[in-house]
Amino acid sequence: MMANTQQGGLTQTIDLILGASSQNSFSVGDVLESASHRGFGPMLLVPALVTFLPTGGIPGVPIVAAIVIILIAGQILLGRNTPWLPKRLRKIEVERSSVDKVLRPAKRYTTPVDRVLKPRLGFLLGAVGIKVTALLCIGLALALIPLGPIPFAAAIPSGIMVLLALGIVAKDGLLIVIGGVLSVLAVALMAF
DSSP states (O other), X not given: OOOOOOOOXXXXXXXXXXXXXXXXXXXXXXXHHHHHTTOHHHHHHHHHHHHHSGGGGSTTXXXXXXXXXXXXXXHHHHTOSSOOOOHHHHTOEEEHHHHHHHHHXXXXXXXXXXXXXXXXXXXXXXXXXHHHXXXXXXXXXXXXXXHTTSXXXXXXXXXXXXXXXXXXHTTBHHHHHHHHHHHHHHHHHHHO
């Protein structure tokens, strides 16, 4: 079981991203390093959130986020206790000003969302539930790759991943259920 999940929320994750670097740019490694002590949940939430928000319109962001999510979710499936990313991926950088412009104003919307988060349906956060959630995240991340070049097309799969990852972070099984249902609907829509 992924024991190193910790309750938190969207606002806390945005603060974590904004505090990851004091320089003019963020590296993927800086952001994920600041999240890694909190377990796999934030490591899934950070790239999903960055892709869901308007920062997902920055060229290349959805594809990098998809790769990070696939690697992290894959490690959950393999039963690793601590997250790992290759050095080359950790060195990818994004301008701080672009990230600040989007994330700081988003905090006024994330605070009300955080108020409704609470631990519930804990059985969905057991070893099997977490692995099913990781599989869903891998499927959604794979959808980000062809959608990446289309501005803001990645918002639907990344939004669903935000729900799934937030469910892990906040230990809120209801979000995992909602994310699972939306995943099935998204696949059904893509099939048509």
